[in-house]
Amino acid sequence: MTTHSLIGRLLAVVALVFAAVAVANPAAATPDPGRPFHVSIQADAGVPGADGCQELSGTGLATHMGRIAVTGQACADGTGVATWAAANGDTLVFSFVTVPTGPPNADGSIPVAFVAYDTVGTGRFVGATVDGALQALVYPVPDGSSHLVAWLDSTIQYDASNRSAH
Numbered sequence: 001m002t003t004h005s006l007i008g009r010l011l012a013v014v015a016l017v018f019a020a021v022a023v024a025n026p027a028a029a030t031p032d033p034g035r036p037f038h039v040s041i042q043a044d045a046g047v048p049g050a051d052g053c054q055e056l057s058g059t060g061l062a063t064h065m066g067r068i069a070v071t072g073q074a075c076a077d078g079t080g081v082a083t084w085a086a087a088n089g090d091t092l093v094f095s096f097v098t099v100p101t102g103p104p105n106a107d108g109s110i111p112v113a114f115v116a117y118d119t120v121g122t123g124r125f126v127g128a129t130v131d132g133a134l135q136a137l138v139y140p141v142p143d144g145s146s147h148l149v150a151w152l153d154s155t156i157q158y159d160a161s162n163r164s165a166h
Contacts, residue, residue, distance in 0.1 A: 033155070033157075034131065034155030034156060034157040035063075035064070035155060035156055035157075035158075036063060036154075036155060037062070037063050037064060037130060037152065037154045037155055037156035038062070038063045038151075038152065038153055038154075039060060039061070039062040039063070039068075039084075039134070039150075039151065039152040039154075040060055040061050040062075040150070040151050041058055041059070041060035041068075041070050041134075041136075041148070041149070041150040041151070042058050042059060042060065042147070042148070042149055042150075043056050043057060043058025043059075043060075043070050043147070043148050043150070044056070044057055044058060044145065044146070044147050044148075045074055045138075045145055045146045045147075045148065046145050047143055047144040047145050048076060048144055051075070052075050052076035052077065053073050053074065053075040053076070053080075054073065054074050054075075054145070054146070055071075055072075055073055056070065056071060056072040056073060056074055056080075056082060057070065057071055058070040058148075060084070060150075062084060062086075063156075064124075064156060065084065065086040065090070065092075066086055066087055067086075067087060068084045068085060068086055069084075069085045070082060070083070070084055070085075071083050071085070074098065078097050078098045078099075079095070079096070079097055079098075080095075080096050080097075080098065080114070081093065081094065081095050081096070082094050082096065082114070086123075088123065089122070089123065090121070090122055090123030090124050090125055091121065091122045091123070091125065092119060092120075092121050092125050092128065092130065093119070093120045093121070094114075094116040094118070094119050094130075095116065095117055095118040095119075096114045096115055096116045096117065096134075097114075097115050097117065098112050098113070098114055098115075099112060099113045099114075099115055099133075100112055101113050101135070105137070107139075108139065108140065109137040109138060109139050110137070110138045110139075110140070111135070111136070111137055111138075112135075112136050112137075112138055113133040113134065113135055113136070114133060114134040114136060114150070115133045116130065116133070116134075124158070125158075126159060127158070127159025127161065128156055128157065128158050128159060129156070129157045130152075130154055130155075130156050130157075131154045131155050131156075131157075132152055132153070132154030132155075133152075134150050134151070134152045135150065135151055135152065136148045136149065136150035136151075137149050137150075
């Protein structure tokens with residue numbers, strides 16, 4: 001047997017071993033591409049306080065969470081924080097900036113996006129990341145409060161070290 005054929009057989013065996021490991025543990029072979037994550041929310045924002053912030057309160061439905069309670073605060077400077085809490089107490093908490101996405105609509109609603117720049121989770125959402133921005137229509141009320149309807153069609157990636165996520 002020549003040196004070249006011996007090296008060729010050795011490389012073939014090494015390739016088969018790596019292929020077997022990749023099949024046995026597909027997560028090691030490719031990064032987690034994420035799972036579909038869809039959210040719909042209806043919430044109210046109270047009259048702004050002296051600090052220019054409005055308290056948020058509402059409900060929604062989210063893939064991987066079920067029915068959610070939505071709480072938080074949105075401020076006149078475009079920043080805010082929102083908590084989505086599942087029935088079992090697991091949460092996703094987002095710090096966000098609000099970005100207008102177009103002119104006001106004929107019905108008076110204002111299209112905006114809530115772009116998260118920091119996400120913290122508890123329970124099965126520890127280490128989770130969510131892609132995309134929450135899209136919303138904000139309906140201003142004459143007293144300064146507002147109502148919003150929001151949705152997200154995105155993906156969520158779980159931290160592989162968090163076993164409770166699976």
